[in-house]
Amino acid sequence: MAIWPSFAGMNLKIAGLSLFTLLFIIDLSAQSTSCDGTRYLHEVFGTTKVSTHLYGRNATVLKDSIGLYMDIYEPEGDQAKSRAALVLAFGGAYISGDRTQLSDLARTFARQGYVVACIDYRIWPLFVLSFPDSAAVVDIAIKAMGDMKASIRFLRSKADQFKIDTSLIFAGGVSAGAITAIQSVYLDSSDSIPIGLKAVIERNGGLQGSSNPQTLNYSSSVRGVLNLSGGIFDTSWIDRGEPPMASMHGQADNVVPYGDGAAAGLVHIFGSGVIHPVLRSKNITETLVSVPGGMHTDIYFEPQFKPYLDSFTNLAYKMFFDIICPQVVASHHEHPMETIRIFPNPAIDHISLDPRDIPLQVNLYDLLGRSIPVTLNSNRVEWSPSAVVNGVYILQARFRNQEIKIAKIQIRL
Numbered sequence: 001m002a003i004w005p006s007f008a009g010m011n012l013k014i015a016g017l018s019l020f021t022l023l024f025i026i027d028l029s030a031q032s033t034s035c036d037g038t039r040y041l042h043e044v045f046g047t048t049k050v051s052t053h054l055y056g057r058n059a060t061v062l063k064d065s066i067g068l069y070m071d072i073y074e075p076e077g078d079q080a081k082s083r084a085a086l087v088l089a090f091g092g093a094y095i096s097g098d099r100t101q102l103s104d105l106a107r108t109f110a111r112q113g114y115v116v117a118c119i120d121y122r123i124w125p126l127f128v129l130s131f132p133d134s135a136a137v138v139d140i141a142i143k144a145m146g147d148m149k150a151s152i153r154f155l156r157s158k159a160d161q162f163k164i165d166t167s168l169i170f171a172g173g174v175s176a177g178a179i180t181a182i183q184s185v186y187l188d189s190s191d192s193i194p195i196g197l198k199a200v201i202e203r204n205g206g207l208q209g210s211s212n213p214q215t216l217n218y219s220s221s222v223r224g225v226l227n228l229s230g231g232i233f234d235t236s237w238i239d240r241g242e243p244p245m246a247s248m249h250g251q252a253d254n255v256v257p258y259g260d261g262a263a264a265g266l267v268h269i270f271g272s273g274v275i276h277p278v279l280r281s282k283n284i285t286e287t288l289v290s291v292p293g294g295m296h297t298d299i300y301f302e303p304q305f306k307p308y309l310d311s312f313t314n315l316a317y318k319m320f321f322d323i324i325c326p327q328v329v330a331s332h333h334e335h336p337m338e339t340i341r342i343f344p345n346p347a348i349d350h351i352s353l354d355p356r357d358i359p360l361q362v363n364l365y366d367l368l369g370r371s372i373p374v375t376l377n378s379n380r381v382e383w384s385p386s387a388v389v390n391g392v393y394i395l396q397a398r399f400r401n402q403e404i405k406i407a408k409i410q411i412r413l
Contacts, residue, residue: 035325037392038410040084041317042346043111044390045075050103055154056147056211060122061129061140068211070117070151071099072162073110084168084324085115086226087151091175091297093255093264094140095126102174112317115162117155121147121180134266141233141267142200144180145187146209149220152184153208156218168324171222175256175296178230179269182245185225191237223323226316229296231256231269235278244285244323246316247272248308250294258290287315339407340397346410351395353379359397364409366393385413 038044056068070087086109090101099118106116121144124132132140148171156166171181187193189207201207208216227247232238249272251258256271263269272288279286289312291299299305340359342351353359358379364372372393374383381395388411395407 037325037408038390038412039080039113040321040324041112042410042412043108044113044412045078045111047076048073048107048110049076050074053154053158055119056150058122058143058147058209058211060125061136061143062125066122068120068122068147068150069099070119070154071103071106073103073106073116073118074162075110075113078113078163080113081163082165083113083115083163084170084320085117085155085162085164086170086172087117087119087148087155087181087222088226089119089121089144089148089171089173089177089180091173091177091229092123094137094144094176095124095132097123097176102177115155115164117151119148119151121177132266137264137267138197138233139200139204141176141179141183142197142204143209144176145183145207146204147211148180148184149208150211150215152220152222153215153218154212157215166219167223169222170224170226170320172226172228173230174228174300175230178227179232179256179263181225182227182230182232182275184220185222185243186232186237186239188237190239191234197233224320226320227272227275228300229253229256229272231263231271232275233267233269235270235274238275238278238282238284240282240284242282242284244319245275245279246287246312246319247276248289248291248299248312249273250291250296250299252293253296255296285319287312287319289315340395340405342395342407342409345407346412348411348413349385350380350382351407351409353381353397355379357399359399359405361398363396364393365396366391389413 050071050073052069052071054067055070057065059065088102088106090097090099099120102118106118109116122140124136124140152169155164155169159166171185173181208220222243224243225245227245229249249258256263256269258271258273260270260274276286276288289308291305291308294305300309341354345351362374362376362381364374364383366372372383372387374381390412393409393411395409397405
């Protein structure tokens with residue numbers, strides 16, 4: 001019932017408008033502003049803003065208490081009232097790094113419409129103590145896990161302030177940050193935990209940690225994991241029904257092994273090449289981009305690996321989008337389109353149709369069914385950029401045989 005008033009007075013009674021076209025427009029317009037078919041897939045915002053917040057406090061291995069902060073990146077000018085969120089943790093082998101390390105990645109996701117939190121977590125004070133042994137690495141990894149869980153709970157406790165959909169929080173990181181995210185998501189009380197590790201966990205406040213006791217009534221669960229060259233201590237912790245994972249990992253990684261082995265020569269870990277077959281065996285949605293010859297972090301910036309990075313980002317964006325906007329995905333499956341081929345797409349001020357398939361008339365609609373003025377010159381359809389905003393539009397084309405076809409256009413100014 002609430003759908004129909006939004007169409008009052010709009011010109012939807014175009015002769016020959018197919019029932020599917022009408023249903024398709026209605027289906028998409030019924031989505032929240034966060035699921036317009038473009039947000040979470042493309043960079044629909046030009047700029048971002050960042051603010052810093054204290055999310056917890058805890059003792060380091062030196063027993064001194066430190067504040068734990070997060071930088072929150074948001075799309076500038078966003079009017080959505082409920083948005084997906086992503087928590088990111090930096091890399092550095094638990095001995096170095098800081099929350100600014102992933103600022104570029106955070107801004108990329110924020111421009112797509114996410115609220116992104118780049119977090120502090122406790123690391124080994126190499127400038128004071130000698131290089132950590134394997135027991136120390138396990139201890140600091142458990143501390144980091146507790147910190148990440150506290151950061152997720154903090155976001156849920158501040159959902160109204162940051163306009164976050166508490167059912168759509170994701171976690172990820174690179175290297176040690178990815179290990180932290182993976183442990184945070186898949187290690188829980190139902191798992192078989194060795195006695196020694198259980199003692200470390202209990203000494204650090206249990207599985208939820210003790211970095212923000214005031215938020216323990218909030219969940220630290222997430223909907224998906226972004227794994228950049230990370231791993232897990234024990235694959236038996238991965239259970240059916242647990243969150244999906246999108247991963248990229250170099251097959252020649254000599255820091256966090258792609259298969260299984262000692263991470264940095266200290267702690268045995270299972271890398272992405274082992275994790276993903278386990279995920280598949282448990283019917284957990286997953287995508288893995290394996291990079292032949294790729295080392296630990298060169299796969300993210302060396303030009304020869306760019307095709308792999310591009311492939312991964314597209315797959316990861318699509319995986320998270322399908323989780324965030326299942327109704328859009330379902331709509332596409334329920335109403336298969338009689339489509340028309342267009343290019344370019346995304347577009348700015350025009351698209352071209354196949355020159356062998358020139359229509360008599362075209363109409364362009366936004367997702368509320370409002371008509372956008374266009375001109376048709378042979379196979380080229382043009383509109384004024386001032387008449388549109390970034391988003392998804394529906395092109396309807398009528399042909400000589402009275403056949404009507406449609407296409408979905410992503411406009412990116």
